[in-house]
Structure formats: structure tokens, C-alpha cells
Amino acid sequence: MSTEERRIVVLRSSDEEIFEVDIDVASESQTIKHSIEDDDSGRVIPVPNVDGHTLAKVIEYCKKHVETPRSDDRDAQDALRAWDTEYMKIDQNTLFELILAANYLNIKGLLDLTCQTVADMIKGKSPEEIRAMFNIKNDFTPQEEEDIRKENQWAFE
């Protein structure tokens, strides 16, 4: 291995794409971090559950969060949050792949962010709107739907 200050880790996605990543960035993932600790030989680390497109997106998140110093500064926090919001402007498919990846790679911040994003999509929506958004079939009979509405009428006003 080189004696450079910044060590590089090589990740391989499920579709054989290769990513060279700073060790600090890669270590945002607890899964990868443990993998490195167990075997420091510098071989390629396979990430079988995550495809190249998603892995690139994950790395983008980790990079930004590693580069941004932790600070109590309100403006800095707002700026990072704004970046997160922009970052989350993705299609649903990518969003769910990201959740699965964050879960598998054990990246707490990314998992929280993605789950929060899905919850935000649900907030304030009627059941019909939620069904439309996530392509869910309404398998209630009209009577069942009526009963459910009556049960907690306040939620549907």
C-alpha cells in the first residue's frame, strides 16, 4: 500500500462497477468499516446488494457528510440540511434502493434521511393519494372503508 496520508478503499457494486473511495468516506458505512478492520489487505470490497447507480449515490452522501465539519453553527447546519433536501430529489425507485442500501451498509444518517423522506411523502395525504403515489390497490369493500372512516372520523376531515 502507498504511504500517502489518504488511504483508498476499492468497492465493487453488484453490477461489477468499481469505486475508489477515501477510507473515511467508506467508513461512514459501519458494514464496510468492520469489513476493513477484519481484513486490511487492500483487496476489493464487494457490495453485492447494491448496484452501481445506487452505490454512486451512497458515496455522494458519505463524501458530503465527511467533508462537512460538525459544527453548532446554525448556518452550517441549515446549509447541510438544504444539501440533503436537494440530494433527496430523486425518483421513487432510487429512493427505495437507497433505503435498502443504507440499511445493508448500516449508514445511520442516510437511513434516517431516506425514511424521513418517505414519511414526508405520506404526511397530509389522503388514503387515495397515498395509494396513487405508491401504486397500491384499494382492496377494501365500500362497507369496510365506510367503517374505517367512521371509527376515526377526525382523521378524515
Place this chain on the structure above:
Amino acid sequence: MELGKDFLDSLDIDTSVKVLMYLDDPCDVVRVGSVSHFWRDFVISNSVCKQLCLRLFPQLSSLVRVVDITDRAGMPAEAGSSRSIEWEHEDREHKIYASLAWGLTSSEVSDCISEAISASSTDNYPEESIHNTLEPMDRVGRRASYWSSSGQRNPAVPEKLTYKLVSDFCVVTEISVQPFQAFFQAYSPIYSAKAVRFRMGHQLFSDDSDSDQIMEGTQPADNQFVWTYTSPEFPMAQENSLQKFKLPQPVLCIGGFLQIELLGRVQTQEMDGLFYICVAHVQVVGRSLSPVFVAEILDPSGKFILKYNPKAKFSAPCAGEDHPDQVHGTPTVAPEIVHRQVRGWEQILNLLRGNLGVGAYDFDDEHHESDDEELAVQFIP
């Protein structure tokens, strides 16, 4: 238009639950439970409503169980019983917790104090008693209306004011305290405290009738109450204004008792050089969940069960007239004298004796021949 994905079905349970835990409005949780059979089953079997309640109000951790009082079907499922009985139990719980979640977050907000119970000290009883703090004005007629502590050489000696709320199960959002400005003294000193802190909890006795035993004007034995919540300290300004202290999060008061701690004295009385704390008015704002939910405390630690009455409605709490579920031993006072059940017998007697007490009637100068002392508006040493 992209094709969506039923994520509840495709993600693992823990992650799906994680997503739903970000919903903090009970309306959203209920609507999620109305999307499809699968979504409804998921919400019910993962107790999403219950988790929401616990997250918003950690005070609920002392809750042992909820009981629907109209449910004649019998006891909750025992461990090891069949899946369908367990399901029915979860379904019932879901309904109750959904209603609880709404009550806790969205029912009507209003005044929550039912009566003043006691003060740690009172300089002149009953003229300067804690009951005056329920009167919004700092004077009634010609008479100043405020509570005064006894005097102290040491400004660090705190005081405590204890109140009963309109029900045993109340969410408190905001507490306001107005220190008293002695307008009749030179330089109109304001007898505020340095800081305030709030406690909430329940009485040690399980029997309601024992609340009568807390004598007015006497020192409350601190061991009469168990305080299950203590707020942070809030600095108090030395200003004659109704100061609002907003709790960091709304707090569920289980047991119906609230105590205001007045920490640190700032003002001495010129006449005797002692430090006093005086309060003109106290107000507690929140939501009462009775009669829909009634708490029954099981043991001194505060473990309780909740009795749910689905036939009842969440009503705006009003201390006094039409609150049928209130069981307090306090006497009802004639409406022309007071609007709330706040005055004790001593004060009524004072009024009847012709002393100028706290009453909402016009003071007539002719009446003062027999009771000169009481009528002169002065700070009674």
C-alpha cells in the same frame, strides 16, 4: 408518471416501522391504516398508534394498560391464546390509542386549573392566600388580589404553590405567572422570583376524598404528592406582566396536580427588610382528556391504567359548572361571587362578615366604618 412501489410490502418490517415512526400526526397514522388491508394490518400489529403516543408523551411509560369501559367482551387476551383473539386485542388497542393520540394532540385547549390547593407559606392568611392567584386582576374593587409568601432574610429560600387541575389526565402546554407589583408601596416594588420551575404528579392517597384533608393555608407535606415530572428552570423577569413559560414539549400530567416552584427572591420590603415573593395571577393552559380518558393510579410510583369511554366526547375543560366527572370535595360557591370553584370556606366567611374580600361587586364607601383596617389598601405586614 413513475410507477410507485408498495414500500410497506417490499422493505423489511423494521425499516417500514422506522418510516412510520416519523409520522407525528395521528391523522396521518390513521390514514395510513386506511390504505389497504396490508397497510392496516401492519399499523395495527406494529402498534404504530401506541408508539406515537409514547414518543410524544414519554410520561405514558407508566401506563400499564388501557381498558375500554364499554367493552363487554371481557379481559384482554392472555399470553398464548389463539391468533384471532390476539388480533382482536391489537385491533381494540389500535382504536383506543388512535383516539388517545388525537386527544393528546388536537383536542381543544383551555384553562386547566380547577382549584388552588396550598402554598408553602402565606404572609397574611386569608387576605394574601393562594386563592387570589386564580383571579386574573391584581386588584378587585379597591383591594389588591395577590398571594404573598412569608418574609425571609435569606433570598435563596424557595416557595411552592400547588394546584389541582381540571382532570387527572391533562396535557399541559403552557404555564403563566404574573408577579405582584405592590402599587401601594413606595417605588411600587415587584416581588417576583428569580426563576420558576414546574412539577406535575399525583397525590399519594388513592382516595379522592382525601383531597379535602389538605388544609388551606397550611404547609403541604411534600410527601403528600409524588412528582413524576419536573420541568427545566425558567428565568423570571422582574416585571408586572403575565409571563408565559412554554414547556419544551407539552407534558401529560397524570394525577392532576401541578406545583409551581418559585426559586430565589429578588425584592425586599422596605418596612422590614425581608425578602418576599408575591404572585398576582397563575394560569395553566392545556387539554383535559376526561371524560373520554380517565386515569386510575395503581401505586405510589405512578403506574396507572387508562379507562376509555368511547361514548364520551372530548370537551373544553371548564373549572366549575358543567363538569360532571369532577369529584372534588370543595364547596360550590354562589356564581355572583366567583366564577370558579376556587374559594375556600374561610374566604366565604370573610365575605359574609362584611370584610372587603375578593368579590366581583362594587365597593361602596359607606361600608367601611366597622372594618377600617381591612379596607385601607395596604400591604399587611
